[in-house]
Amino acid sequence: MTAQIINGKELSAELKQEMKVEVEGLKQKGLTPHLTVVLVGDNPASKSYVKGKEKAAEITGISSSLIELPSSTSEDELLQLINELNDDKSVHGILVQLPLPDQIREQQVIEAIHPDKDVDGFHPSNIGKMMTGEDTFLPCTPFGIITMLKSKAIEMEGKHAVVIGRSNIVGKPVGQLLLNENATVTYCHSKTKNMKEIAANADILIAAIGKAHAITAEYVKEGAVVIDVGINRQPDGKLTGDVDFESVKEIASYITPVPKGVGPMTITMLLKNTIKAAKGLSGIE
Numbered sequence: 001m002t003a004q005i006i007n008g009k010e011l012s013a014e015l016k017q018e019m020k021v022e023v024e025g026l027k028q029k030g031l032t033p034h035l036t037v038v039l040v041g042d043n044p045a046s047k048s049y050v051k052g053k054e055k056a057a058e059i060t061g062i063s064s065s066l067i068e069l070p071s072s073t074s075e076d077e078l079l080q081l082i083n084e085l086n087d088d089k090s091v092h093g094i095l096v097q098l099p100l101p102d103q104i105r106e107q108q109v110i111e112a113i114h115p116d117k118d119v120d121g122f123h124p125s126n127i128g129k130m131m132t133g134e135d136t137f138l139p140c141t142p143f144g145i146i147t148m149l150k151s152k153a154i155e156m157e158g159k160h161a162v163v164i165g166r167s168n169i170v171g172k173p174v175g176q177l178l179l180n181e182n183a184t185v186t187y188c189h190s191k192t193k194n195m196k197e198i199a200a201n202a203d204i205l206i207a208a209i210g211k212a213h214a215i216t217a218e219y220v221k222e223g224a225v226v227i228d229v230g231i232n233r234q235p236d237g238k239l240t241g242d243v244d245f246e247s248v249k250e251i252a253s254y255i256t257p258v259p260k261g262v263g264p265m266t267i268t269m270l271l272k273n274t275i276k277a278a279k280g281l282s283g284i285e
Ligand SMILES: Nc1nc2c(c(=O)[nH]1)N[C@@H](CN(C=O)c1ccc(C(=O)N[C@@H](CCC(=O)O)C(=O)O)cc1)CN2
Pocket: 048, 049, 052, 095, 096, 097, 098, 099, 120, 140, 141, 169, 231, 239, 258, 259, 260, 261, 262, 263, 264, 265, 266, 267
């Protein structure tokens, strides 16, 4: 079996065209969704992701602004800025690019963002709603993964989904979203003893461990759907995923590549959340 590739870049382009039409409609009603991105420091990868967010917003007609702060910014200064953005009626979505410099506690910052403007879906109130299956902002990468699976009509109900990784941004929430779709979910992590056996039992395998090519064919059941969330920069500058694409694609039914897989979907779902925030805050549909 050779796997079908789920191309996140192509799906993103389609979704952005749909959003563009929606945003045009909102603009006619006097609403232009506005996203404010806050970047602290000069991490090159973060800079590039933020640029990608601005570009994607422009394509869909969403307005965006970028606030760049020096890496010496204190937690209090950042919290003060977030309070101002919370009160600013022209701002619908606030995103603080992660990671933050060591002197700033990420959780304090996440909790400072008003839940109605939390387009990253990281605020505990939104995470709680996600867990109880209420309508809310979903974390962008997990939301993108579920959207990719649905785009190929991949059945989740009753399937065994194995999530390798337990980060707050990806692993934990994607498992929850799969559970919300009635999958049977198993989490694996650095302390899991028989990871290979568990993974090889998965109908849907989500690799989010941050280790290049760690998931080889031995971890994959024939016909499984394999989603690669890894973004590993190699010494030669090339980007690779957590999955050994060449061997795994021979046995999986579907596979996501890196690049052009889950990454572009993360940005696209941020735009979806920004439109949702603008509609929710303005009352304009
Ligand atoms: N506040 C947040 N910070 C971070 C998040 C997040 O969702 N919210 N996620 C990641 C980084 N990220 C978005 O911010 C992100 C990562 C990767 C991509 C992407 O499009 N990747 C491309 C390759 C790009 C390249 O060549 O470097 C791909 O996979 O094709 C977009 C967004 C951590 N921080």
